[in-house]
Amino acid sequence: MYDINGLVDKYIDFIKESITIDKIEDNIFEIETPFLDRRNDFITIYAIFDKENKNNITLTDNGLTLTDLELSGLEFNSPKRTKELLTVLNGFGVQQDKKKSLFVNATAENFAHKKHNLIQALLSVNDMFVLAQSKVMNLFFEDVGLYFDEKDIRYTSNIILEGKSHFNHKFEYLIPKSKNAPERTIKLLNRPKSENLKATLFAFEDTREKRNGSGYIILNDEISIKSDLIAAINEYNIKPILWSQKHNFIDELVA
Numbered sequence: 001m002y003d004i005n006g007l008v009d010k011y012i013d014f015i016k017e018s019i020t021i022d023k024i025e026d027n028i029f030e031i032e033t034p035f036l037d038r039r040n041d042f043i044t045i046y047a048i049f050d051k052e053n054k055n056n057i058t059l060t061d062n063g064l065t066l067t068d069l070e071l072s073g074l075e076f077n078s079p080k081r082t083k084e085l086l087t088v089l090n091g092f093g094v095q096q097d098k099k100k101s102l103f104v105n106a107t108a109e110n111f112a113h114k115k116h117n118l119i120q121a122l123l124s125v126n127d128m129f130v131l132a133q134s135k136v137m138n139l140f141f142e143d144v145g146l147y148f149d150e151k152d153i154r155y156t157s158n159i160i161l162e163g164k165s166h167f168n169h170k171f172e173y174l175i176p177k178s179k180n181a182p183e184r185t186i187k188l189l190n191r192p193k194s195e196n197l198k199a200t201l202f203a204f205e206d207t208r209e210k211r212n213g214s215g216y217i218i219l220n221d222e223i224s225i226k227s228d229l230i231a232a233i234n235e236y237n238i239k240p241i242l243w244s245q246k247h248n249f250i251d252e253l254v255a
Contacts, residue, residue: 027051035119037065038126045118057111059118060103065125067100080142088128092121140190140220140243141172147246148173153253161185163206171203181255183213192219192229201236216241216249 018034027049035043044064050056066076076082089095094102094117102121106114141157148155159174173186185207187200204215215238219225225242233240241249 027054031115033119035123037068037122039068043119043122045115045122055107057106057108058103059106059111059115060101061118061122063100063102065102065122066096069125070100075143081139084128085125088124089121092117092124094118094121140188143243144173144188144218148253151250151254153250155186159185161203161207161211163203164209165206167206169203169207175253177213178255181214181252183211184216184253185211185213186216186218188218188220190220191223192221192225194229194232197229197232201232201238204236204238214239216253218243218246 015034020032022030022032024030024046029047031045031047033043033045037043044061046060046062048058048060050058070076076085085096089102093114094104096102102118102125104114104118145155145157147153153175155173155175157173159171160168161171162168171185172188175181175184175186177183185204187203189196189200200217208215215236217233217238218241219229221242221244230240239249
């Protein structure tokens, strides 16, 4: 006979034994769970008891989850991202306050259920942004588009251009020519490395004879970029734009 009940009991015992609790204040307790976030750190939540009614308990991550994601460059600054986040939170009955804390209100009777829901929500939010490279690129693409909209930079997105080799190349943005400036083709590098830079430079070189304009590469410099990559871009008469310094290029992109 298979003792599945015994195995489940052992799992529950493991979870219970892996939880650590520290008293922060008289009515505030820190609970370290055995569940891991995207950095492989234990997920920590806080239980705050109402001083007037000890049966009212707020369980919160104290803003750690969203703040960590934003410090990693994953900001919730668009309707699409906000909707995706809210869909996850609503599914677990979790709320968000103005300080970016994710929380649930519980009582002694439903404490276990609410705690479980909050932990599942935190795991899900973390999972949303342990992203495939393509999705990270989509977020960077979205950030650039939002910035162009904010600064009234006119553009067309996801343009396919044919090169002299008859290969097609996708440029994330194209700013049409005006009486003050030529056409500007723009490619994005979310993770600038020599390997993906080569393909990017080839796209500009292959289409240069058919286009009469300027080329730009916008580089996500959340992680430091080697100087030789910048030098290589300049060698090809293409303008590198570090995302952290994008404000320096507004005038020539708006023109």
